[in-house]
Amino acid sequence: MPPSWSYLFALLIVGTSAIASADSGRRISIELTTLRLMHEKGLITDAEMDSALRDLSDSVGDRALESTSLAIGKWSTTIYGVVQSDNVYDTTESFNDFAGNALVQRPGTYAGEHGRFTMSLRNSRLGFRLRAPEYHHVRVSALLEMDFLGNQAALGYNQAYQISEGAYFSSPVFRMRHYMMKLETPIVDILIGQYWDLFGWQSQYHPNTVEIQGVVGQIYARTPQIRISKTIRTRPLTLEMAVAMVRPPQRDSSTPEGQGAVRLSLNKLKGKQTLGAVGSVESPLSIAFSGDVRHFSLPEFTAKPVNSVDKTGWAVGVDAFVPVIPLQLLHRFGNLGLNGEYVWGYGIADLYTGLNNGVANPALPNPMMLNPAPTYTINADPSMVLFAADGTAHLIQIQSYMVGLQYYLPRLDGRVWVAANYMNIRSNNAKLHPNGMFARLSEDRADVNLFGDVTPAVRIGLSYAYYLDHYSDGVSAPNHRVQFSAFYLF
Numbered sequence: 001m002p003p004s005w006s007y008l009f010a011l012l013i014v015g016t017s018a019i020a021s022a023d024s025g026r027r028i029s030i031e032l033t034t035l036r037l038m039h040e041k042g043l044i045t046d047a048e049m050d051s052a053l054r055d056l057s058d059s060v061g062d063r064a065l066e067s068t069s070l071a072i073g074k075w076s077t078t079i080y081g082v083v084q085s086d087n088v089y090d091t092t093e094s095f096n097d098f099a100g101n102a103l104v105q106r107p108g109t110y111a112g113e114h115g116r117f118t119m120s121l122r123n124s125r126l127g128f129r130l131r132a133p134e135y136h137h138v139r140v141s142a143l144l145e146m147d148f149l150g151n152q153a154a155l156g157y158n159q160a161y162q163i164s165e166g167a168y169f170s171s172p173v174f175r176m177r178h179y180m181m182k183l184e185t186p187i188v189d190i191l192i193g194q195y196w197d198l199f200g201w202q203s204q205y206h207p208n209t210v211e212i213q214g215v216v217g218q219i220y221a222r223t224p225q226i227r228i229s230k231t232i233r234t235r236p237l238t239l240e241m242a243v244a245m246v247r248p249p250q251r252d253s254s255t256p257e258g259q260g261a262v263r264l265s266l267n268k269l270k271g272k273q274t275l276g277a278v279g280s281v282e283s284p285l286s287i288a289f290s291g292d293v294r295h296f297s298l299p300e301f302t303a304k305p306v307n308s309v310d311k312t313g314w315a316v317g318v319d320a321f322v323p324v325i326p327l328q329l330l331h332r333f334g335n336l337g338l339n340g341e342y343v344w345g346y347g348i349a350d351l352y353t354g355l356n357n358g359v360a361n362p363a364l365p366n367p368m369m370l371n372p373a374p375t376y377t378i379n380a381d382p383s384m385v386l387f388a389a390d391g392t393a394h395l396i397q398i399q400s401y402m403v404g405l406q407y408y409l410p411r412l413d414g415r416v417w418v419a420a421n422y423m424n425i426r427s428n429n430a431k432l433h434p435n436g437m438f439a440r441l442s443e444d445r446a447d448v449n450l451f452g453d454v455t456p457a458v459r460i461g462l463s464y465a466y467y468l469d470h471y472s473d474g475v476s477a478p479n480h481r482v483q484f485s486a487f488y489l490f
Contacts (some may be wrong), residue, residue, distance in 0.1 A: 074133035098212035100354030150175030210463035217400035217425035261290035271323025303374035315345025360435035
């Protein structure tokens with residue numbers, strides 16, 4: 001165990017021992033252990049184990065079974081995380097260490113004709129899962145997870161509010177990734193705090209790729225919420241249902257966002273599945289349907305608004321995972337899994353990473369040629385709802401889909417595998433709101449990935465990805481990306 005962790009545990013043990021010694025009538029046991037050992041000793045139930053693995057699945061996958069846990073009496077804290085080194089070459093100067101849905105720089109421009117090499121550890125993360133003892137059949141836990149992809153000044157050179165490359169990559173901002181509490185009862189389960197959006201039944205259908213997520217056309221969002229869910233388990237099937245009141249995309253709408261989802265799993269047909277780059281788990285055949293409704297209330301399109309303009313955005317999505325060659329045949333034939341997602345919606349750009357499509361509000365009319373010209377200030381994040389020059393508001397339409405394959409080689413216990421993905425995202429009305437001369441109509445992305453587990457704690461991955469943007473003036477902009485990443489899971 002690294003010295004830093006030893007020091008942390010020593011502080012926790014000393015502090016807890018001092019509290020325990022003050023209560024002479026009680027004796028509290030303190031133990032360094034793992035989730036697997038606690039389960040084998042009967043300190044946590046099957047249900048508690050399943051709940052913990054679900055919470056940690058996308059960050060460390062089944063490796064969570066061996067993550068270090070500090071058990072103090074009937075309480076426990078599991079410490080987990082990833083040290084991640086990303087090394088990326090792009091043929092254009094379009095992307096950061098993560099590409100998201102950023103625009104590919106157009107051919108003929110300097111940035112579109114020159115490459116870029118990036119080295120980053122900003123996607124490394126640290127997490128704590130806290131578990132309280134079961135109380136009258138109510139299980140209580142909390143998840144605290146952080147990484148270094150926080151909001152910080154943009155990269156730039158000699159400009160206000162921008163910082164150097166050295167500061168950006170070597171002194172990144174530590175941010176709150178997940179911060180939530182969960183109460184699991186015999187009737188319903190309640191989740192309160194920041195966690196994955198329910199829409200898309202995240203993170204159980206995230207594609208397997210070396211790149212930092214979310215990638216092109218992938219639903220990928222975390223936000224504060226209050227969620228109520230119910231799980232009905234039988235031997236062959238599991239049915240999960242959930243509704244959530246979610247932080248509104250525009251707080252001045254005075255209306256929380258609503259999300260709902262249902263998921264059906266076939267328990268006996270399982271396959272290996274890796275969520276992102278590190279979350280390797282065993283998953284059943286499943287399909288999930290989800291929906292989203294959100295409200296916008298905008299100041300009318302004038303320099304001095306009096307009235308509001310109201311619009312309602314919405315989205316529907318379907319996700320699935322299919323073990324084409326199931327886990328039972330892994331040793332002899334390998335394991336092949338298929339995952340897919342389809343989404344259609346209006347005003348949902350914030351559910352994707354860095355999605356803009358090159359759109360913006362037009363300038364206000366200025367028939368009197370005033371100087372300075374009148375300006376309009378919108379009270380919502382960009383790219384979801386925009387005005388036309390005639391003052392009418394439009395929700396930006398989005399359609400996205402992705403399909404992926406993961407094949408784990410036989411006779412290697414799933415330690416080596418390849419993955420391939422294709423994604424597409426498009427908008428049928430972005431061209432009506434260009435930011436300048438053109439807007440992006442659609443983007444295609446395809447990748448192929450090779451993964452290998454050097455040890456149970458060390459994983460490496462190599463990826464090639466092809467990006468192709470299609471703009472409203474008929475120009476297409478390509479980018480080729482090669483990435484090598486190394487991961488230490490603890």
